[in-house]
Amino acid sequence: MVVFSKNPVYSVLYLIITFFAIAGHYILLNAQFLAVVHVIVYAGAIMVLFLYVIMLLNLNQESEPHKSTLLKIAAVASSGLLLVVLVGSLRGVSQVVSKPGTEIGLVKNLGQVLFNEFLFPFEITSILLLAAMVGVVMVGKDEEHTKPNN
Amino acid sequence: MSYSLIITLIPILPLLGFLLIALNGKRLVRGFAALIACGSVFISFGFSLTLFIKLLNGAEPFQITLFNWISAGSFNATVGFLIDPLSSLMLLIITGVGFLIHVYSIGYMHDDEGFNRFFSYLNLFVFFMLLLVMGSNYLLMFVGWEGVGLCSYLLIGFWFKNQDYNDAANKAFIMNRIGDLGLIIGVILIFVHFGSVNYADVFPKADAVGTSILTLITILLFIGAMGKSAQIPLYTWLPDAMAGPTPVSALIHAATMVTAGVYMVARNNILYSLSPIAQELVLVVGLATALFAATIALAQNDIKKVLAYSTVSQLGLMFVALGVGAYASGIFHMATHAFFKALLFLGAGSVIHALHGEQDIRNMGGLRKHISITYLTFLIGVLAISGIPPFAGFFSKDEILANAFEQNQIAWGVAVVASLLTSFYMFRLLFLVFFGNERASEDKMHHIHESPKSITIPLMVLAGLSTVGGFMGVPEVMGGGNWVGKFLSPVFAKSAELKLEHHLEHSTELMLMGTIVVLTLVMIAIAYLRYVSKAHVPAVEGELTGIHKIVYHKYYVDEIYDALVVKPLYWFSKLFDIIIEKSGIDKVVNLAGEAVYDWSKIFRLMQNGSLGYYIFVIVIGVILIIAFSYTR
Amino acid sequence: MKNTLNRTIEMKIPIEYYIWLSTVLFTIGVLGVLFRRNAIIIFACIELMLNAVNLLMVAFSSYHNDANGQVFVFFIMAVAAAEVAVGLAILVMMYRNTKSVDINILNRLKG
Numbered sequence: 052m053v054v055f056s057k058n059p060v061y062s063v064l065y066l067i068i069t070f071f072a073i074a075g076h077y078i079l080l081n082a083q084f085l086a087v088v089h090v091i092v093y094a095g096a097i098m099v100l101f102l103y104v105i106m107l108l109n110l111n112q113e114s115e116p117h118k119s120t121l122l123k124i125a126a127v128a129s130s131g132l133l134l135v136v137l138v139g140s141l142r143g144v145s146q147v148v149s150k151p152g153t154e155i156g157l158v159k160n161l162g163q164v165l166f167n168e169f170l171f172p173f174e175i176t177s178i179l180l181l182a183a184m185v186g187v188v189m190v191g192k193d194e195e196h197t198k199p200n201n
Numbered sequence: 202m203s204y205s206l207i208i209t210l211i212p213i214l215p216l217l218g219f220l221l222i223a224l225n226g227k228r229l230v231r232g233f234a235a236l237i238a239c240g241s242v243f244i245s246f247g248f249s250l251t252l253f254i255k256l257l258n259g260a261e262p263f264q265i266t267l268f269n270w271i272s273a274g275s276f277n278a279t280v281g282f283l284i285d286p287l288s289s290l291m292l293l294i295i296t297g298v299g300f301l302i303h304v305y306s307i308g309y310m311h312d313d314e315g316f317n318r319f320f321s322y323l324n325l326f327v328f329f330m331l332l333l334v335m336g337s338n339y340l341l342m343f344v345g346w347e348g349v350g351l352c353s354y355l356l357i358g359f360w361f362k363n364q365d366y367n368d369a370a371n372k373a374f375i376m377n378r379i380g381d382l383g384l385i386i387g388v389i390l391i392f393v394h395f396g397s398v399n400y401a402d403v404f405p406k407a408d409a410v411g412t413s414i415l416t417l418i419t420i421l422l423f424i425g426a427m428g429k430s431a432q433i434p435l436y437t438w439l440p441d442a443m444a445g446p447t448p449v450s451a452l453i454h455a456a457t458m459v460t461a462g463v464y465m466v467a468r469n470n471i472l473y474s475l476s477p478i479a480q481e482l483v484l485v486v487g488l489a490t491a492l493f494a495a496t497i498a499l500a501q502n503d504i505k506k507v508l509a510y511s512t513v514s515q516l517g518l519m520f521v522a523l524g525v526g527a528y529a530s531g532i533f534h535m536a537t538h539a540f541f542k543a544l545l546f547l548g549a550g551s552v553i554h555a556l557h558g559e560q561d562i563r564n565m566g567g568l569r570k571h572i573s574i575t576y577l578t579f580l581i582g583v584l585a586i587s588g589i590p591p592f593a594g595f596f597s598k599d600e601i602l603a604n605a606f607e608q609n610q611i612a613w614g615v616a617v618v619a620s621l622l623t624s625f626y627m628f629r630l631l632f633l634v635f636f637g638n639e640r641a642s643e644d645k646m647h648h649i650h651e652s653p654k655s656i657t658i659p660l661m662v663l664a665g666l667s668t669v670g671g672f673m674g675v676p677e678v679m680g681g682g683n684w685v686g687k688f689l690s691p692v693f694a695k696s697a698e699l700k701l702e703h704h705l706e707h708s709t710e711l712m713l714m715g716t717i718v719v720l721t722l723v724m725i726a727i728a729y730l731r732y733v734s735k736a737h738v739p740a741v742e743g744e745l746t747g748i749h750k751i752v753y754h755k756y757y758v759d760e761i762y763d764a765l766v767v768k769p770l771y772w773f774s775k776l777f778d779i780i781i782e783k784s785g786i787d788k789v790v791n792l793a794g795e796a797v798y799d800w801s802k803i804f805r806l807m808q809n810g811s812l813g814y815y816i817f818v819i820v821i822g823v824i825l826i827i828a829f830s831y832t833r
Numbered sequence: 834m835k836n837t838l839n840r841t842i843e844m845k846i847p848i849e850y851y852i853w854l855s856t857v858l859f860t861i862g863v864l865g866v867l868f869r870r871n872a873i874i875i876f877a878c879i880e881l882m883l884n885a886v887n888l889l890m891v892a893f894s895s896y897h898n899d900a901n902g903q904v905f906v907f908f909i910m911a912v913a914a915a916e917v918a919v920g921l922a923i924l925v926m927m928y929r930n931t932k933s934v935d936i937n938i939l940n941r942l943k944g
Binding site: 125126129130132133136137139140 | 823
């Protein structure tokens with residue numbers, strides 16, 4: 052639905068539904084913290100950003116560009132090929148032994164791991180986010196409207 | 202001082218002299234450069250004398266190895282020196298006569314702006330020549346061989362601003378190279394059959410190898426000698442090489458470099474004695490050259506050209522000696538020839554210097570009153586070369602002729618004719634230059650003066666040597682002990698065993714000697730009559746006719762070579778240039794370049810800038826990678 | 834409530850299903866990237882691909898009882914957020930210059 056819907060807003064909304072579904076899977080997989088974070092970050096922030104931009108650029112169904120049919124068929128064919136190749140290559144990997152479940156997905160345990168072994172990446176990530184913020188502000192500045200008048 | 206050190210220093214000192222002067226160039230004060238150059242050769246002379254005396258007192262030949270130079274598979278070559286009677290005699294000649302010529306050059310090249318360069322080249326030449334005679338294996342000798350070829354090129358073309366001189370230098374070098382091809386093939390064959398290039402390994406085993414192989418090897422080696430020692434057919438470079446300064450002509454083309462071929466054949470005497478065919482070849486070539494060059498010298502008018510042809514002729518005589526197996530005689534004549542030929546050349550240089558550059562003998566005459574020292578020394582030189590007793594040339598030439606008579610009377614006859622011609626044209630030269638009317642221009646006669654001491658003292662020393670030098674080889678028939686022959690006999694011992702012993706009776710020998718001396722005096726008288734009494738002056742070129750014209754133009758040999766060899770060679774290379782170079786190789790190279798260009802034009806189309814296309818290609822790539830890595 | 838949260842959930846679903854699910858999601862994302870011409874939707878499909886990978890990682894982490902998988906997913910999310918922000922900013926900039934978000938028009942990289 053994300054892929055095929057013509058209106059971009061619809062596309063984004065379908066994507067949000069997909070994210071919620073994935074969050075459900077996370078809970079099933081004993082990763083509760085991640086599920087919540089997933090919802091907050093992805094569905095809450097990123098998709099909202101998408102919607103803002105779409106509405107800023109005022110895209111709607113009529114102005115949506117289309118690809119030629121040949122290219123569409125080529126796209127479908129190649130991604131189908133990719134699917135086949137991936138599935139074929141990942142066939143015989145079912146020797147995973149399921150260990151008894153523990154509570155690694157809980158906030159407390161995850162936090163312990165995060166702050167003990169992965170402290171350095173954690174801090175660096177914050178710098179990364181800072182850099183991204185600064186970058187976005189710089190890139191997004193509207194030169195024509197903010198230039199001082201002569 | 203240990204002998205190894207002395208032996209090593211002998212060639213190293215001139216090399217150091219060369220480096221010091223060459224690297225400092227014009228910055229060096231002239232006197233200092235001359236001091237370095239002459240000093241290094243003089244010290245080498247002193248060391249050579251020490252070694253010579255040691256050998257004289259019965260020491261074993263010295264053989265030292267400096268270091269292992271090449272070691273490739275089964276091929277080993279060291280840098281080692283062999284000092285035996287033969288090489289020590291050559292050392293004395295090279296360093297002794299070389300030293301005198303160095304001193305001479307101080308005066309002769311005094312006004313030349315390339316003074317320092319000249320001395321650096323001279324030192325380099327002495328270094329290479331020493332390497333040639335001291336080397337204990339063929340490879341080191343070849344290094345010296347090539348090196349002296351190089352130095353002769355540098356020195357002949359010393360006044361490089363004149364293109365004719367450069368051409369002469371090229372000619373010398375190229376003709377040498379033609380001979381060197383034969384030499385190097387000979388050395389390769391030696392290695393193939395003997396397994397080593399050391400003299401010590403080759404000579405004892407010489408009789409184990411078949412005669413045909415030995416003949417081939419010796420002929421090839423002799424081809425090298427033909428080029429270096431200016432025998433027929435590779436002799437035309439030597440007269441043209443007179444383009445260089447006179448000290449160069451004296452050192453290289455009279456005393457040392459051209460004798461390298463003689464040395465090489467003498468060193469390989471055992472090989473030559475075992476291949477009679479090659480010896481015959483040496484004899485024939487030597488005879489032909491001696492006679493041929495002597496006839497050309499009769500008609501030449503440039504003082505240096507006469508001496509050049511005389512050198513070629515005397516070298517032919519030396520090869521005659523080697524060709525009949527009289528190796529010691531050949532070396533003896535080489536030594537005496539070094540003395541009087543250097544003397545003659547230096548004397549000619551003195552004459553040229555006195556007349557401020559005049560070299561045509563038709564414009565000289567009557568100089569004996571003005572430059573008397575030069576005249577006297579020149580006279581001694583001419584007497585020596587003509588074989589008048591008791592001067593040096595008499596003993597050495599006579600020994601060659603006696604040995605030739607023993608083996609082959611026809612050879613003896615031709616050699617006698619050549620010797621008589623020699624005396625004729627040499628005295629012709631003397632009379633035309635120093636006697637008779639003064640044909641030089643007024644201006645030149647006004648400025649004439651005797652040369653400075655640095656020129657005349659070497660002349661006098663050489664004159665002295667030409668006078669007494671013969672006494673080192675007085676033959677038994679005259680009561681002497683033939684000291685040179687005895688000294689060199691260990692080197693030629695094996696060959697002497699192989700040589701068929703004919704012994705001339707003493708009376709025959711004395712009679713031969715006497716006949717030849719008388720005939721020589723007759724030739725001198727004829728020359729005197731023609732050039733002094735009748736005051737005949739050689740004609741101007743345009744007026745020559747008939748045989749005289751042919752001989753004057755050196756039998757047109759140069760022109761024949763030009764038409765037969767040089768022009769076809771140029772034609773060939775033009776052909777190759779057009780066919781292979783332009784159409785072949787250039788095309789291929791250009792094709793490579795153009796192919797890259799065309800292909801890149803095609804590949805450029807991939808960069809069309811559309812993102813969708815790029816992502817598409819990425820996905821295809823991922824598919825391919827995964828597919829290939831999992832289907833392995 | 835507390836009990837429910839503390840209770841751990843047993844895994845009954847074999848892991849191949851999760852692998853296939855993730856693969857299918859990824860492929861749908863690829864299809865979307867190739868299929869659409871709107872640059873923003875292409876971004877959204879890229880996010881879909883990232884999520885597919887996240888899912889797979891969490892699945893493996895839970896199967897091996899290894900917390901590393903979840904930590905890595907955490908970081909991926911953070912990076913994805915940053916990347917989206919920057920990407921959209923660039924996109925807005927392009928829109929200002931060319932008045933379109935059609936990727937066929939955004940071909941300034943043409944060589």
